[in-house]
Every structure is written in structure tokens, then in C-alpha cells.
Amino acid sequence: xxxxxxxxxxxxxxxxxxxxxxxxxxxxxxxxxxxxxxxxxxxxxxxxxxxxxxxxxxxxxxxxxxxxxxxxxxxxxxxxxxxxxxxxxxxxxxxxxxxxxxxxxxxxxxxxxxxxxxxxxxxxxxxxxxxxxxxxxxxxxxxxxxxxxxxxxxxxxxxxxxxxxxxxxxxxxxxxxxxxxxxxxxxxxxxxxxxxxxxxxxxxxxxxxxxxxxxxxxxxxxxxxxxxxxxxxxxxxxxxxxxxxxxxxxxxxxxxxxxxxxxxxxxxxxxxxxxxxxxxxxxxxxxxxxxxxxxxxxxxxxxxxxxxxxxxxxxxxxxxxxxxxxxxxxxxxxxxxxxxxxxxxxxxxxxxxxxxxxxxxxxxxxxxxxxxxxxxxxxxxxxxxxxxxxxxxxxxxxxxxxxxxxxxx
Numbered sequence: 001x002x003x004x005x006x007x008x009x010x011x012x013x014x015x016x017x018x019x020x021x022x023x024x025x026x027x028x029x030x031x032x033x034x035x036x037x038x039x040x041x042x043x044x045x046x047x048x049x050x051x052x053x054x055x056x057x058x059x060x061x062x063x064x065x066x067x068x069x070x071x072x073x074x075x076x077x078x079x080x081x082x083x084x085x086x087x088x089x090x091x092x093x094x095x096x097x098x099x100x101x102x103x104x105x106x107x108x109x110x111x112x113x114x115x116x117x118x119x120x121x122x123x124x125x126x127x128x129x130x131x132x133x134x135x136x137x138x139x140x141x142x143x144x145x146x147x148x149x150x151x152x153x154x155x156x157x158x159x160x161x162x163x164x165x166x167x168x169x170x171x172x173x174x175x176x177x178x179x180x181x182x183x184x185x186x187x188x189x190x191x192x193x194x195x196x197x198x199x200x201x202x203x204x205x206x207x208x209x210x211x212x213x214x215x216x217x218x219x220x221x222x223x224x225x226x227x228x229x230x231x232x233x234x235x236x237x238x239x240x241x242x243x244x245x246x247x248x249x250x251x252x253x254x255x256x257x258x259x260x261x262x263x264x265x266x267x268x269x270x271x272x273x274x275x276x277x278x279x280x281x282x283x284x285x286x287x288x289x290x291x292x293x294x295x296x297x298x299x300x301x302x303x304x305x306x307x308x309x310x311x312x313x314x315x316x317x318x319x320x321x322x323x324x325x326x327x328x329x330x331x332x333x334x335x336x337x338x339x340x341x342x343x344x345x346x347x348x349x350x351x352x353x354x355x356x357x358x359x360x361x362x363x364x365x366x367x368x369x370x371x372x373x374x375x376x377x378x379x380x381x382x383x384x385x386x387x388x389x390x391x392x393x394x395x396x397x398x399x400x401x402x403x404x405x406x407x408x409x
Contacts, residue, residue, distance in 0.1 A: 010135040014126065015254040017142040019246075021149055022049075025169055028153040032160050037104070040162035044108045048119070051090065055120050057212040058198075058205035059083055060127035064260040065204070065342060073191035076128040076184065081193040083124045084117055091116035107163035115170020122173045125180035128187075131261045137183040145176035204342055211349045234369040237312035241320040241373065244294055244313070248287055248324050252331045255279065256338075263339045272339055273391060276332040283328025291321020312369065319373035323380050330384030336391050344390055352383035 029041045059079050066075045091113040098110030122145065129138035152172035156165065197203060259279075263272050295317045302310040337345045356379025363375025 010139045011130070011254050014135055014139040014142050015251075017139065017146050018123070018126070019249070019253070021142070021146045024146070024150055025153065028150070029165050029169075032153070032156050032158055032165065033162065034159060037159070037162050037165075040105045040108045041165055043105065044112050044162065044166055047094075047109070048112060048116070051087075051116070052120065052123060053212050054209055055083060055087070055124060056127075057208040058203075059124060061208045061256075061338075062203065062205040063127045064131050065264070065339070066131050067264050072132060073188045074194060076132065077188040077191045077193040078195060078197070079124060079128060080121060080181075080184070080188075082195050082198045084121050085195065087117040087120040104162060107161070108166050111163045111166035111170070115167060115173070118173045118177055119170050122177040122180060125177075125184060128184055129180075132187050133261055134183075134187075137180075141176045141180035141183065144179055145173060148172040148175050207343060207346050211346055214350050214353050234312075234364065234372065237309065237316055237369050238372060241313040241316040244317070245287075245290065245320060245324050248283075248290060248328075251283060251286065252327065255283070255331055255335055259335050260339050263335070269340060269394065273336060276336040279335075280329040280332030283332065284325045287325035287328050288321060291317055291324065294321070316370060316373040319370060319377050323373070323377035326377065326381040326384050330380055330387055333384055333387030333391055337387060337394075340391070340394055344394075345387075348383065348387050348390060352379060352386060355379050355382060 026042075026045065029045075030038050033041055059082060063075060063079045066072060093113070094116065095110050095113030098106045098108070098113060100106070101109060122141070125141060126138040129135055149169060149172045152168045153165065156168060198205070259276075263275060266272050266275055295314075297314075299310065299314075302314060334345055334348070337348075356376060359375030359379045360372050361375070363371030363373070363378075365371070367374070
């Protein structure tokens with residue numbers, strides 16, 4: 001296998017390991033906790049997930065756009081240093097909040113505050129290895145993280161408190177953090193950390209944070225809005241159908257996390273667009289193929305996956321499959337813009353995330369759950385068309401990546 005092929009496989013496997021860690025943590029916590037204990041754990045884990053996404057947007061996504069080879073060591077050291085400092089400050093706030101809240105929930109938030117720097121820095125190392133084109137090192141650290149968290153949680157007693165589970169989950173990141181820092185050391189030896197650029201007005205991560213907030217905010221708004229108008233069965237059907245496409249989310253996240261460093265070295269706008277068009281076609285075909293596999297799945301196996309929700313979710317598979325197929329194209333269009341014109345993605349995300357919510361609610365009002373699913377597919381399709389239209393309007397002669405370098409400098 002070529003070096004590029006090995007890097008691609010390592011990138012996908014690393015994202016899969018990271019996603020599997022999140023899934024396994026929730027499954028094990030649910031099995032170990034009481035109903036109220038798992039509710040406390042879930043609230044804390046949702047908080048962590050939001051903070052993880054904000055760090056990914058502010059630090060990770062701006063880091064992977066770095067192109068100057070001689071600056072990569074300093075950029076990686078700066079990213080790790082800023083993540084450690086910022087997560088320490090946020091962790092202190094969470095600890096204070098936990099103390100003020102008191103009770104089992106407050107103790108769980110206190111535990112999160114204590115371990116937050118460990119888990120955020122460990123996860124952030126993935127982006128350092130991405131920009132350094134060493135995803136196999138990220139895979140080694142994240143695979144160790146998965147093994148350690150499973151082993152640590154598996155030996156906890158039934159009925160363990162949420163605070164105990166949060167502490168065990170966080171401390172289990174220590175071996176992977178140590179390994180990741182050890183693997184990163186040769187690349188950052190002698191480099192200086194510069195945290196001030198992260199605090200400057202106009203830092204590119206600020207735009208990516210807004211995009212993250214818009215994307216997550218619109219999805220939450222859609223769920224809340226649908227919950228007001230729809231039956232619980234409809235909401236469960238949509239969530240069930242989306243859950244079945246979880247493996248595709250791994251591929252999309254891999255493209256977003258590890259695509260920019262590879263694309264930035266292809267040598268020009270045309271090469272980048274050709275590569276992302278080909279990748280988009282592949283992801284769209286995979287999405288459609290996965291939908292066909294799920295559609296042909298025997299009911300017995302479907303019920304093993306989703307239980308009683310399978311029957312209602314199965315009816316939405318064609319629409320959800322269409323949505324994920326066009327999402328593959330849209331993801332690659334936004335990836336193209338992220339590399340060639342990073343400032344141009346925000347307006348697309350804002351406009352079409354809002355439009356997807358409108359289509360979701362409008363589709364449900366007219367055709368019920370199936371209409372809501374097709375509404376989401378239509379919103380994703382329009383976002384893909386708009387993003388590729390923006391790519392087509394980029395100046396052919398514009399120097400590739402100059403905008404990103406000016407903002408990141």
C-alpha cells in the first residue's frame with residue numbers, strides 16, 4: 001500500500017476509533033448506572049460534547065489549514081498549549097459550578113471540570129498529527145484511548161455514581177495522552193508556543209465556532225420544533241433512521257478532519273476541485289449503497305438494531321439515504337471552500353442550516369414523518385448545490401490558501 005493510501009486508511013480508522021469511544025462510553029455508563037445516575041452522566045457528557053466541538057472548531061479546524069512547513073512544529077505546540085490553558089480555565093468554571101449545584105449532578109460536573117484538560121488535549125492531538133501528515137500516530141493514541149476507557153469502565157461496580165464514572169472516564173485518557181505527546185515530541189522539539197494569535201480578533205477559528213454553533217443549533221432547534229408538533233413516534237423514527245447511518249458520519253468527519261492537509265499539497269485550485277469532486281462522488285455512492293443495504297435488511301435483523309422503532313424508521317430509509325448521499329457531495333464542496341476560501345463557508349452554513357429546519361417542519365406538516373425526512377434531504381441537496389456553486393465562482397487565478405495564511409498568521 002502506498003504512503004498516501006496508508007494515511008487515508010489510518011485517518012478513517014482513527015475517526016472510527018474516536019467515534020467508537022464515544023458510543024462505548026455511553027453504552028457502558030447506561031449499563032452501570034441507575035436511571036437517575038445515567039441522566040446526570042448524560043447531562044455532563046452532552047456538556048463535554050459541546051466543549052469538544054467548540055475546541056475542534058476553534059483550534060483543530062484552523063490548525064489543519066496550516067501550510068507553511070517550517071511553522072508546523074510551532075503551530076502544533078501552540079495548539080496543544082492553547083487547548084490546555086483554555087480547557088483548564090473552563091474546567092475551573094465547571095468545578096465551581098459543580099460545587100455550587102451540589103448533589104449528585106453537581107459532583108458529576110465537578111468531576112468533569114477536573115478531567116476536562118486531559119480529555120480535550122488528548123483529543124486535540126489528532127489535529128496535530130493530521131497537519132503533520134502522520135495519522136497513523138493519531139490512530140495509535142486513539143486506539144489506546146478506546147482500550148483504556150473500556151477496561152476502566154468495565155470494572156466499575158453496578159450503580160456507580162455519575163461523578164465516579166466521569167472521573168474514571170477522564171483519567172483513563174492519561175495513557176493515550178502520554179503516548180500522543182511522546183509521538184508528537186519529535187515534531188515540536190525546539191519550537192516555541194505562541195498563544196496570542198488565538199486571542200486576536202479575526203482568528204479563523206472564530207468563524208468556525210460560529211459555523212459549529214449554527215449547525216448544532218439548527219439541529220437542536222429542529223428536534224425541539226418537531227417535538228412540539230410531532231408525535232413521539234415520528235421523532236423516534238427520524239432519530240432511528242439517522243442512527244443507522246452513523247458509519248457514514250465517520251467518513252464525513254474523517255474528510256473534514258484529515259482532508260485539508262492533504263488537499264493543500266495538491267498544487268492548485270483545479271487539482272483540489274478534481275480531488276474533492278471525485279471524493280464527493282465516492283461518498284455519495286457509498287451513502288446510496290448503504291441505504292440500499294439497510295432497505296434490504298430483513299425485519300428480524302432490523303428489530304435487533306432498533307427494536308420497536310425499526311418499522312417506522314425503515315419507512316424513512318429512502319429519504320434518509322438520499323439525504324446522506326447528497327451530504328457526501330455537500331461535505332466535499334464545503335471541504336473545497338475550507339481549503340481554497342475559508343471565509344466563504346459561513347454564509348452557506350447559516351442560510352442553508354436554517355432552510356433545512358424550515359423544510360423539516362414544513363415537510364412534516366404536509367406529509368408527516370416521511371415529509372420531514374424528505375425535507376431534510378431537500379435542505380442537504382440545496383446546501384450542496386449552493387456550496388458547489390460558490391466553488392465554481394472562485395477566481396481561477398487566486399493564490400491557493402493565501403486567505404487562510406493571512407488570518408492564521
